[in-house]
Amino acid sequence: MAVLHVAAELEPIKRAGELAKWVREVVLEEGGRVLLLGYEGRRAIDGIEVVGGGALPRVPVSDVLEEAFMELFTTLAEVPYRLDPSGIELVEGHEWRGGLVAYVLAKRLGVPFRFSIYTREEERGGWGFVSEAVKSVEAFLEREADEVVERRSGRVSKTRAASRESRxxxxxxxxxxxxxxxxxxxxxxxxxxxxxxxxxxxxxxxxxxxxxxxxxxxxxxxxxxxxxxxxxxxxxxxxxxxxxxxxxxxxxxxxxxxxxxxxxxxxxxxxxxxxxxxxxxxxxxxxxxxxxxxxxxxxxxxxxxxxxxxxxxxxxxxxxxxxxxxxxxxxxxxxxxxxxxxxxxxxxxxxxxxxxxxxxxxxx
Structure with a gap:
């Protein structure tokens, strides 16, 4: 199956933590292409094509949620001109930031959406309004995904057939x-x-x-x-x-x-x-x-x-x-x-x- 991976981190291009390494391992195992959020460029890693979703505008944001949504809308406006959608059979979002973009792109392409979870906000020890908002996004993506994969255990917790209404x-x-x-x-x-x-x-x-x-x-x-x-x-x-x-x-x-x-x-x-x-x-x-x-x-x-x-x-x-x-x-x-x-x-x-x-x- 031809997969489009959507991620906010990918080793060695863009790394903020362990997620970059984990995403790379999954991508190399499954194959496909990668849409890397907040990245302005195009390159290949071990034969895997990596396409940037576009650099974010230089506008100050107040928290990670605002930044993630800015990332989402920047990517949605750029991706039609950066990525050839032909052949994509599934869109996989890695963690909640990649999941937000993958969820919308799957709707556009009319293909299933897979949400890959490595850690949840509760495990990461977040607190306060921002943390509660991130938990809400994670729960929403789990509800809306056609397939949810918990990567550390390999457990697939939900599968259903993707559907799309008429034009x-x-x-x-x-x-x-x-x-x-x-x-x-x-x-x-x-x-x-x-x-x-x-x-x-x-x-x-x-x-x-x-x-x-x-x-x-x-x-x-x-x-x-x-x-x-x-x-x-x-x-x-x-x-x-x-x-x-x-x-x-x-x-x-x-x-x-x-x-x-x-x-x-x-x-x-x-x-x-x-x-x-x-x-x-x-x-x-x-x-x-x-x-x-x-x-x-x-x-x-x-x-x-x-x-x-x-x-x-x-x-x-x-x-x-x-x-x-x-x-x-x-x-x-x-x-x-x-x-x-x-x-x-x-x-x-x-x-x-x-x-x-x-x-x-x-x-x-």
């Missing part, structure tokens, strides 16, 4: 963290108006998050609403929480076989998923910027959280073919914050649905 084609797939019943501000209302009007004339989908107990998908005529549970994984703060539900949105889109003709992302909270899907599905991307960290902070981007938000806002506007804003003032803010070509940013003013006022009568 679903849409004209536009909107990716937004706000959509009813999860509404926070004006972004959600703008998305609702857009997709409802679009779905009157063409097949439209929304990829979003739900609320606890309310994560069901919906079909409303030409409109499909796909939701993920944003609390599936424990996280360490806002940034890692956003990364987690973006990863789940990518996995859901791939497992459902979504094939839109256009992606439309809304603000940084959907940027990681949008950028990954643009490259994995090779479809054009447009973005609506409703607000920026640059504007909220009056140009002061200093903390790791601010720098990551600003990075994803920039990355989204860089990757998008066109960027939409609702006013001339917002256009000026976006141009100043991200140094975009002026013809890339288009003003689409907010509209008013006059019919919505018909139900109200003037006060006597």
């Amino acid at each position: 679903l084609e849409y004209e536009v797939l909107h990716i937004s963290w706000e959509y009813p019943p999860h509404m926070v501000g004006g972004l959600g209302r703008a998305v609702v108006s857009m997709v409802h009007k679009l779905s009157e004339i063409t097949r439209t989908a929304v990829l979003t998050i739900g609320l606890p107990g309310r994560v069901e998908d919906e079909e409303r005529g030409l409109l499909t609403i796909l939701r993920v549970d944003p609390f599936t994984l424990r996280t360490t703060g806002l940034i890692s929480w956003v990364y987690a539900f973006n990863a789940l949105m990518v996995a859901k889109a791939l497992s459902k076989g979504l094939r839109p003709r256009l992606l439309h992302a809304h603000d940084w909270l959907s940027a990681p998923a949008a950028v990954a899907l643009k490259h994995l599905l090779r479809v054009p991307l447009v973005a609506t910027i409703h607000a920026t960290e640059y504007g909220r902070s009056r140009g002061s981007i200093s903390t790791p959280m601010q720098q990551q938000i600003h990075y994803w806002e920039w990355r989204l506007t860089y990757e998008a073919w066109k960027v939409f804003v609702c006013s001339g003032a917002m256009r000026g803010e976006v141009l100043a914050a991200f140094a975009l070509p002026r013809d890339k940013v288009i003003v689409l003013p907010n509209g008013i649905d006059l019919e919505s006022f018909d139900a109200y009568s003037p006060a006597p």
Whole structure:
């Protein structure tokens, strides 16, 4: 069986501990190819091809979970251009960092996902919020894997047949963290108006998050609403929480076989998923910027959280073919914050649905 191994460490290229040696032993025994996370290059080790997943952006992170998710989204955007997927029959993720990437790639390729465990977080003696979050990721990957192998004992604890749903084609797939019943501000209302009007004339989908107990998908005529549970994984703060539900949105889109003709992302909270899907599905991307960290902070981007938000806002506007804003003032803010070509940013003013006022009568 042709295996694609996904790992964060591999001796002698990248080593932080014993994992690098263990992964090398398994790879040499099983054969196949290796996707090495956080590595910028390509080489061979004893006849095994090793392809780098791409260097991480120089953006400060607060903990290992944020770093792992940054690794995930960097790799998903790079791997279509670095790795020929032909012949891959199984994707194997080594430990939780390799497992995250392998889980999504297996969805994209429609092949089984094997999760290889060498040590668990509990054995490594971790503690605190970060450790609990890592345990949550490990448990999730064990649940989702088609096969789990505990490498030290050789025990296979779970096997099942991989499945994939049929291909679903849409004209536009909107990716937004706000959509009813999860509404926070004006972004959600703008998305609702857009997709409802679009779905009157063409097949439209929304990829979003739900609320606890309310994560069901919906079909409303030409409109499909796909939701993920944003609390599936424990996280360490806002940034890692956003990364987690973006990863789940990518996995859901791939497992459902979504094939839109256009992606439309809304603000940084959907940027990681949008950028990954643009490259994995090779479809054009447009973005609506409703607000920026640059504007909220009056140009002061200093903390790791601010720098990551600003990075994803920039990355989204860089990757998008066109960027939409609702006013001339917002256009000026976006141009100043991200140094975009002026013809890339288009003003689409907010509209008013006059019919919505018909139900109200003037006060006597």
